[in-house]
Amino acid sequence: MRPQRVKIVEVGPRDGLQNEAQPISVPTRIELIERLAAAGLRNIEAGSFVSPKWVPQMAGTAEVLAGLEHRPGVSYSVLVPNMRGLEAALAAGAEEVAVFAAASESFSRRNINCSIAESLDRFAPVVAAAREKGLRVRGYLSCVLGCPYEGAIDPKKVAGLAAQLAEMGCGEISLGDTIGVGTADQVRRLIAAQSVAKDRLAMHFHDTYGQAVANILVSLEEGIATFDSSVAGLGGCPYAAGATGNVATEDVVYLLHGLGIETGIDLRVLAETGAWISARLGRANASRVGRAMEKNGAGG
Ligand code: HMG
Ligand code: MG
Secondary structure, eight states: OOOSBOEEEEOIIIIIGGGOSSOOOHHHHHHHHHHHHHTTOOEEEEEEOSOTTTOGGGTTHHHHHHHSOOOTTOEEEEEOSSHHHHHHHHHTTOSEEEEEEESSHHHHHHHHSSOHHHHHHHHHHHHHHHHHTTOEEEEEEEOTTOBTTTBOOOHHHHHHHHHHHHHHTOSEEEEEETTOOOOHHHHHHHHHTOOSOGGGEEEEEBOTTSOHHHHHHHHHHTTOOEEEEBGGGOOOOTTSTTOOOBOBHHHHHHHHHHTTOBOOOOHHHHHHHHHHHHHHHTOOOOOHHHHHHHHTTOOO
16 A cells, blocks of 8 residues: 655755766755755755765765754754764764665675675664664665666565664665666565565665656555655766666655655745756756746746
C-alpha cells in the first residue's frame, strides 16, 4: 500500500552543487536553502565536511550553516566522511549528519579512497560519537543498482551493507542509484531483498536514464515513504562520469500530489526556486515540471 505522507530529503544544496563546475558563493548557497525551506522542505542537506581537495564546491559549509535562519521544524544535515568531518559538523552546530559508503568496491575507492570494509570501520566510531552528542545519523549506500566501474550489483550485497549501517546506529539508510541506471523491476527486487525496516529506508535516485519517477512510483508501492531529490534536478556525481543530477524535487512533488500524497510543499514556490537557481548557475532547468510551469508563467 502507498504511504499517505512522504518525506522528501532535499539534497540539491549538497548533491546538486557539489558537482557544479563553477564555485557557488556562500550567500547563494544560503539563499537556495532559505528558498527551499520557504517552499516547505523540512529536510535539507546543506553541505558536506569533506576534503576541499576532493570536493572544492563544498568548502565553506560551516559558513553556510552559520548563515541560515534555522526555522523550527526544518532539519539541516551535512555529510561527514570521517571523525574530522564530524568534529567540524559539531563545531558548526549541525543536528544531523550522514556517513556515506558504497555497494561497490571500485566506487568506494574512487569516492572516499578506501575499501568498503575500511569505510565501515571508519564510520562506526563517527556514528557512535554523533549519536552520543544527540545527532540524528543517516547512512548512504551508493551504486545500489549499478556501478560505473563494476556494472550490476547484487541486491543481497546491498541488503547486507544496509543492515550493517543500521546496526551501527544510522537511523535512516538511503539507497542510492548513483548513476541513474536502475529500472522498475530492479528497484522492486532491491527493496524486496532488504532486511532493514522500510520506514528506515530512503531511496535516492539520479535521473540519468529518465527512470527516476517510475522508480519512485514502484518504491511507493513497495512501502517506501522517504525520497531524496534535488531542486531543478541539479547535480551529478564527481566520481561517476556521465551521471546526471538527482531526480528533480519538482517532478517528485508533482507525482506525489497527483497521487493525493501529502508533502507539505508548495510546488509553485519550489518551481520558482528551481528556475532561480538554474538561472543563477547559467544552466538549463533539468526539472520537466519546472520547465512546464515556467512556460505557464509560474517560474521566476
Ligand atoms: P584521503 O586522501 O584518503 O585521506 O581522503 P586523508 O586523511 O589523507 O586526507 C586528505 C586531505 O584531506 C588531508 O589534507 C586531510 O587533512 C584532509 P592535506 O594534508 O592533504 O592538506 N581532510 C579533510 N579536510 C576537511 N574535512 C575533512 C577531511 N578529512 C581529511 N573531513 C577523504 C579521504 C574521505 C577525506 C576524501 O576521500 C574525501 O573527502 N572524499 C569525499 C568525497 C565526496 O564528498 N563525494 C561526494 C559525496 S558521496 C555522493 O555524492 C553519493 C551520494 O549522493 C549517494 C548516491 O548518489 O549514491 C551520497
Ligand atoms: Mg547522489
